[in-house]
Amino acid sequence: xxxxxxxxxxxxxxxxxxxxxxxxxxxxxxxxxxxxxxxxxxxxxxxxxxxxxxxxxxxxxxxxxxxxxxxxxxxxxxxxxxxxxxxxxxxxxxxxxxxxxxxxxxxxxxxxxxxxxxxxxxxxxxxxxxxxxxxxxxxxxxxxxxxxxxxxxxxxxxxxxxxxxxxxxxxxxxxxxxxxxxxxxxxxxxxxxxxxxxxxxxxxxxxxxxxxxxxxxxxxxxxxxxxxxxxxxxxxxxxxxxxxxxxxxxxxxxxxxxxxxxxxxxxxxxxxxxxxxxxxxxxxxxxxxxxxxxxxxxxxxxxxxxxxxxxxxxxxxxxxxxxxxxxxxxxxxxxxxxxxxxxxxxxxxxxxxxxxxxxxxxxxxxxxxxxxxxxxxxxxxxxxxxxxxxxxxxxxxxxxxxxxxxxxxxxxxxxxxxxxxxxxxxxxxxxxxxxxxxxxxxxxxxxxxxxxxxxxxxxxxxxxxxxxxxxxxxxxxxxxxxxxxxxxxxxxxxxxxxxxxxxxxxxxxxxxxxxxxxxxxxxxxxxxxxxxxxxxxxxxxxxxxxxxxxxxxxxxxxxxxxxxxxxxxxxxxxxxxxxxxxxxxxxxxxxxxxxxxxxxxxxxxxxxxxxxxxxxxxxxxxxxxxxxxxxxxxxxxxxxxxxxxxxxxxxxxxxxxxxxxxxxxxxxxxxxxxxxxxxxxxxxxxxxxxxxxxxxxxxxxxxxxxxxxxxxxxxxxxxxxxxxxx
Numbered sequence: 001x002x003x004x005x006x007x008x009x010x011x012x013x014x015x016x017x018x019x020x021x022x023x024x025x026x027x028x029x030x031x032x033x034x035x036x037x038x039x040x041x042x043x044x045x046x047x048x049x050x051x052x053x054x055x056x057x058x059x060x061x062x063x064x065x066x067x068x069x070x071x072x073x074x075x076x077x078x079x080x081x082x083x084x085x086x087x088x089x090x091x092x093x094x095x096x097x098x099x100x101x102x103x104x105x106x107x108x109x110x111x112x113x114x115x116x117x118x119x120x121x122x123x124x125x126x127x128x129x130x131x132x133x134x135x136x137x138x139x140x141x142x143x144x145x146x147x148x149x150x151x152x153x154x155x156x157x158x159x160x161x162x163x164x165x166x167x168x169x170x171x172x173x174x175x176x177x178x179x180x181x182x183x184x185x186x187x188x189x190x191x192x193x194x195x196x197x198x199x200x201x202x203x204x205x206x207x208x209x210x211x212x213x214x215x216x217x218x219x220x221x222x223x224x225x226x227x228x229x230x231x232x233x234x235x236x237x238x239x240x241x242x243x244x245x246x247x248x249x250x251x252x253x254x255x256x257x258x259x260x261x262x263x264x265x266x267x268x269x270x271x272x273x274x275x276x277x278x279x280x281x282x283x284x285x286x287x288x289x290x291x292x293x294x295x296x297x298x299x300x301x302x303x304x305x306x307x308x309x310x311x312x313x314x315x316x317x318x319x320x321x322x323x324x325x326x327x328x329x330x331x332x333x334x335x336x337x338x339x340x341x342x343x344x345x346x347x348x349x350x351x352x353x354x355x356x357x358x359x360x361x362x363x364x365x366x367x368x369x370x371x372x373x374x375x376x377x378x379x380x381x382x383x384x385x386x387x388x389x390x391x392x393x394x395x396x397x398x399x400x401x402x403x404x405x406x407x408x409x410x411x412x413x414x415x416x417x418x419x420x421x422x423x424x425x426x427x428x429x430x431x432x433x434x435x436x437x438x439x440x441x442x443x444x445x446x447x448x449x450x451x452x453x454x455x456x457x458x459x460x461x462x463x464x465x466x467x468x469x470x471x472x473x474x475x476x477x478x479x480x481x482x483x484x485x486x487x488x489x490x491x492x493x494x495x496x497x498x499x500x501x502x503x504x505x506x507x508x509x510x511x512x513x514x515x516x517x518x519x520x521x522x523x524x525x526x527x528x529x530x531x532x533x534x535x536x537x538x539x540x541x542x543x544x545x546x547x548x549x550x551x552x553x554x555x556x557x558x559x560x561x562x563x564x565x566x567x568x569x570x571x572x573x574x575x576x577x578x579x580x581x582x583x584x585x586x587x588x589x590x591x592x593x594x595x596x597x598x599x600x601x602x603x604x605x606x607x608x609x610x611x612x613x614x615x616x617x618x619x620x621x622x623x624x625x626x627x628x629x630x631x632x633x634x635x636x637x638x639x640x641x642x643x644x645x646x647x648x649x650x651x652x653x654x655x656x657x658x659x660x661x662x663x664x665x666x667x668x669x670x671x672x673x674x675x676x677x678x679x680x681x682x683x684x685x686x687x688x689x690x691x692x693x694x695x696x697x698x699x700x701x702x703x704x705x706x707x708x709x710x711x712x713x714x715x716x717x718x719x720x721x722x723x724x725x726x
Contacts, residue, residue, distance in 0.1 A: 005517050006569045007568070008571035009571075013682050015682070016674070024612050025474070026615040034238075046197040050265045053127045055130075058279070059114040061109060066109060067139050069136040077121075088258060092312060094217075095281070097247065097503065110344055112641075114346075117134060118256075118258075143645065145643075147343050150341035152341070163392060166334065166335040169331075170304075176293045180289045181713070182286065187282045188351050188352065194280060196208065197267070198267050204232075205260075207257060210242075212242040212464055213503050214492065215460060237492035247350055252269040277647045283357075285309070286309055294370060298371075301333060309339070317350070320354060323359060330391050343645070345645045352688065357691050360432070363696075364432035365709075379406045393578065400580070400582055400608075401582060406431070409669065416429065419706070425592055428702065430699065431586045436689040436692045438506075440506050440679050442569050443510035451559040455480055456487075459491060461501065471617065472489050472512060481539025505685025518564045532547035532549055591708075596718075605668050608673040609685065626690050626694045629695040634658070635714055706723065709723075
């Protein structure tokens, strides 16, 4: 049986009336013991009979054509089984769910580090040695690697808005700011390397890989290889972080599949850290001009947000930097726009909250600047510019507790901006709003009530470290009246019902809704067997009650299994109301007035993101987002060589992510909220909300402490020192 539902109207919060009491609780992850004991097998740990090893070879020019290589010489080396250079190889990784076919080909070279060949040998050492001895030759062409000077520039219509007269609003404003912020490229830098193990049984391919969105990855892989989708199975039960880099199929998967079919043996290809930095997507740099016009009371009359980003030729994706600017603040006169420079650098794509993660660094910095011009508390400025309706679409907002987040966060933090001196240190406070659009996507799941009174949840949804195993088990346990220990969750296999996947913070709401719907169908059947109406049914601790009836769940099942599939689809509510998660960040920093060193002393975030399914995993997500915010503010920058566009700091030693010593005590608070427009379980995305604006709070605190306004992220020592007095 199948329960289908399309989100066309607000939903009653059924989960507020169930009795098991496992939703929201900070429960441990059920797969945790497997991970800490090494029994959770990741892609690179797969060892199949007859398995051999492949090593990718990268281009060493920025633009041109592959003229040839000494393939025969390398094939003669000890242990080498093959040298593959196939036009089906991915030139650019897929974007995962973007609806675009992956860009393929090895002959035309568009960036330094582009995969051009795969060397396969009996052992990894032999393959690595042989790959190092493969010498490609090229016909070089002129390349453009600098987004600031690129001559090929697009201006996507989808990113343009011109409403009212911003120029006039700026000219007539009682207070205004017109500032430019820049952010450098960022990399996902997931702990687990990209890896694939490919094997064939006849015409059917099985790929053990590290991927986030399996139903799309299956389609992308089939498209790249030119085979039917039904002949592809992708397995990703455990993923060691993705942050956007594993949304789409990457070069190692296609290369491994091609080599495995040719050799008749399983092939494993694991990227090195340096290969990951050049062969998978990273975040573009941005140059963002923010214009804000306000009246004497601080009410915005105009808002402008225009940016320049970059990507490779032929790529549709462009960083949606202005995503939150559309809905966060009022202002009748609005101008938003984007330029996309086409350059010969590795492919850019979604990285850790695409859009808001960098867009709000600029917007929230500029709002702090406007508050200073108006001599107004930054919270007061933001509060009085919360619009009643969407300022561009004229639709209402769904659940929105931005003001409450700011007010309650300020009280919990002890908000009292104003520089103070502690020896060599200047101490200040900063805040920023948090906002991240809410999305849902089609998703399916199967839930089986087994004759012994336990349940099984099955979907190809992935867990990339976010707690999917936990929350899907909690939803099923709550709906079916079972302790979570009695619910098994099986994920990461494309032979299971296709879920939304892990990306865009829509996984919990989408996959969770499909599990909810499957359980709703099971509840209807159980109510019928018990002899009561479905709305009168109560399930708790394996016992069903309803009307004047009571029965053990096992007795209702009569020793047999009962299975139901849930199919969830977005509907009209996505267009009827503006949906987003909201919050507020508060940071206290100390800046050394002699060295320019910045230390974050403490940080607090308050968030309203609909129903919180698991307080522990949600808190972990928000803490992680705030740590990324500290990195964006102070350390994180992917650098490219201006001569050939290759990534210079392409490992975790030189790409400076924040570590334990960089991170202060981080406090996270959740406000109770239900969003009945979002999905049947009234949740909203939380994973990316914790980063969206966090870095701006840190830089605003630097200004509060020192009077130094850093608009070129990150605020490294040299930028702070330049503004300190002698």
